[in-house]
Amino acid sequence: MSSVELRNVWKMYGKVIACQDVSWKCEDGEFFSLLGPSGCGKSSSMRMIAGLEEISKGDVFFGEKRVNDLPPRDRNVALVFENWALYPNMTVYDNIAFPLWVRNMPKDDIDKKVLWAAKFLDLVDVLNQNVRGLSGGQQQRVSIGRAIVREPEVLLMDEPISHLDANLRLRMREELEQILRQLAVTTIYVTHDQVEAMAMADRIAVMDVGLIQQIGTPKEIYYNPYNLFVAQFIGEPPINVADCELLHENGHVRLTSDSFNIKFEQDDVDKLSCYTGSSKVKIGIRPENISISASSKPNSIDALVGFVEVQGERNVLSLKLKGGEEFLVVVPADVRPKVNSNIQIEFDTKYLHIFEGESGINISYQLPAGITA
Amino acid sequence: MENRTDTVSERALSAGELSSRARGRTAGRIIRILALVAFSLFVLLPIFYMFMTSIKDQIEIRASGALFPQKGIHLINWIYAWVTEPLHLFLRNSTIIAVFSTILVMIIAVPTTYAIVRFKVGGELLPSMILGGYVMPPIVVSIPIFFMIKALGLANKLPGMILVHTIINTPIAVWLLDSFVRTIPKELEEAAWIDGYSRFQTLMKVVLPLIRPGLIATGIICMILSWNEFLLALLLTTDPRGAQTFPVGISRYQGQHGLQFGEMSAAALSGVIPIYLIVFIFQRYVVAGLTRGGVKG
Numbered sequence: 001m002s003s004v005e006l007r008n009v010w011k012m013y014g015k016v017i018a019c020q021d022v023s024w025k026c027e028d029g030e031f032f033s034l035l036g037p038s039g040c041g042k043s044s045s046m047r048m049i050a051g052l053e054e055i056s057k058g059d060v061f062f063g064e065k066r067v068n069d070l071p072p073r074d075r076n077v078a079l080v081f082e083n084w085a086l087y088p089n090m091t092v093y094d095n096i097a098f099p100l101w102v103r104n105m106p107k108d109d110i111d112k113k114v115l116w117a118a119k120f121l122d123l124v125d126v127l128n129q130n131v132r133g134l135s136g137g138q139q140q141r142v143s144i145g146r147a148i149v150r151e152p153e154v155l156l157m158d159e160p161i162s163h164l165d166a167n168l169r170l171r172m173r174e175e176l177e178q179i180l181r182q183l184a185v186t187t188i189y190v191t192h193d194q195v196e197a198m199a200m201a202d203r204i205a206v207m208d209v210g211l212i213q214q215i216g217t218p219k220e221i222y223y224n225p226y227n228l229f230v231a232q233f234i235g236e237p238p239i240n241v242a243d244c245e246l247l248h249e250n251g252h253v254r255l256t257s258d259s260f261n262i263k264f265e266q267d268d269v270d271k272l273s274c275y276t277g278s279s280k281v282k283i284g285i286r287p288e289n290i291s292i293s294a295s296s297k298p299n300s301i302d303a304l305v306g307f308v309e310v311q312g313e314r315n316v317l318s319l320k321l322k323g324g325e326e327f328l329v330v331v332p333a334d335v336r337p338k339v340n341s342n343i344q345i346e347f348d349t350k351y352l353h354i355f356e357g358e359s360g361i362n363i364s365y366q367l368p369a370g371i372t373a
Numbered sequence: 374m375e376n377r378t379d380t381v382s383e384r385a386l387s388a389g390e391l392s393s394r395a396r397g398r399t400a401g402r403i404i405r406i407l408a409l410v411a412f413s414l415f416v417l418l419p420i421f422y423m424f425m426t427s428i429k430d431q432i433e434i435r436a437s438g439a440l441f442p443q444k445g446i447h448l449i450n451w452i453y454a455w456v457t458e459p460l461h462l463f464l465r466n467s468t469i470i471a472v473f474s475t476i477l478v479m480i481i482a483v484p485t486t487y488a489i490v491r492f493k494v495g496g497e498l499l500p501s502m503i504l505g506g507y508v509m510p511p512i513v514v515s516i517p518i519f520f521m522i523k524a525l526g527l528a529n530k531l532p533g534m535i536l537v538h539t540i541i542n543t544p545i546a547v548w549l550l551d552s553f554v555r556t557i558p559k560e561l562e563e564a565a566w567i568d569g570y571s572r573f574q575t576l577m578k579v580v581l582p583l584i585r586p587g588l589i590a591t592g593i594i595c596m597i598l599s600w601n602e603f604l605l606a607l608l609l610t611t612d613p614r615g616a617q618t619f620p621v622g623i624s625r626y627q628g629q630h631g632l633q634f635g636e637m638s639a640a641a642l643s644g645v646i647p648i649y650l651i652v653f654i655f656q657r658y659v660v661a662g663l664t665r666g667g668v669k670g
Binding site: 071 | 571
């Protein structure tokens, strides 16, 4: 096993830039996720690590070793493909054994290893079946078996469970996480599904338009998004966003729009008071950080209840603010205001993000402890 | 799911409606069978007629137009067919040319197709040029080919015919193989590279086994095309001891002693039987090859 590091990596397909100056390091044994919408460069990054794609500029390191010029078979990586890419004319056993007999391993050792993987992945009963007849979940496990059987330095996974149906996906996510934790192999996991990345990864690199947007633990990315893109990409239901104006007035900071007028107390807003950029900003507040207030308070906001979605343990309200914005609010199951009734809501300002209007950068972003700007 | 809606709707139908629907289905089947029988007759009748001609008396062939022999069965045509002309040499030549040209075609066409599909070799131009070679009638190039083969000293020689048939069948083979290679997901090959294969090993040990039906179909079709090819064989060969092929040989039965329909029929059938047998054995591959060719799978 080894760490994986990308240093200023670029990928160009003709004039199209897939990855721009991407740098990150995945530590030895870490579960690292590349997350982003389709076309964000996450798959290109992964394919460059695997050696399937040439690196246009920059370097990839496994540990101390630069691997740019190594062909895929000399990198000792394993890749679990989105469509699993099992060899359709072979049995489960042959599929798992394939990378071993390509390496001319003695037959007894192959037997032992395949059996170990099959036991580990609960595939012993189907070892002699053709892979065509297997269920999606089983095929998925065979592809993982083929990947782990030769103890790769790095395990790469490209949307390994996005082809499964929703129920199975949830189960496989849990299984997969367990398997990977037990193996403790360096894993780079590519996905467009933020829930998967949040649930499984040690750290996440969020990508968009070929650029790294933020790298951090799931918690950091959720609570402290670097910019508007990250804030909007992470979280379900998504974060509420509204345009407003940021005003400084004798020691206070005030956020105003047609919908609300929020006054910050001094101690909340050290970093806001030294903000000197454009006054046109956007606020972002997650649906669970909005509460319904019984009585009118200084910072409370008028809202009209659009609809109520009952989700069992919680309800999701869709509210219309005076300025026309639609906000989603997550409330406990017993809170069920009438549709078309007027209510008052309140933002938990501790979790209020303020993004610069143009660049979308989070003004209220806090650098992780130990790092200074 | 589909089944359930079907039974529900059938239950909703009254008995009368049900039987009329069943009747409609039977009528449809009868029409279909009649159409197939008519088509089969259209295709098979000439061959059957040829067989009947080959066992008729020589005089009867000219005298009567009856389908079945009236004056007993005569096998003399079958003997004459092999004696008056060196039929065995025609068949030998055709077999050698068909087998070797097909092997060469496959050796060239498989890597070519792979390169076109995976490496986009030749961009847009090469595939359309190959298609051009495929649709062009051979007579267009017959004269230059004649002079080239003559200049190489290969006229009326087996290697010459093998070369010519390789050249004219390669584009067709590429065209047929293309759709088969495209059905192999790229990820499968990438998985094999990552698992430790080189590109060439991946082609040989992962891709080829998976397109085996396509390889067989393409091979058979190339063999048939070579076996049946007439124009260039007529142009480039002069005698059976050289490289004259079966189709050209058949035309020689109308030679010295006038038209010998009986012998000709017997000779033609002798040459048709082996190729029919091959097609019969590999039928399902050939059908796959012809229906898949050019259509994205």
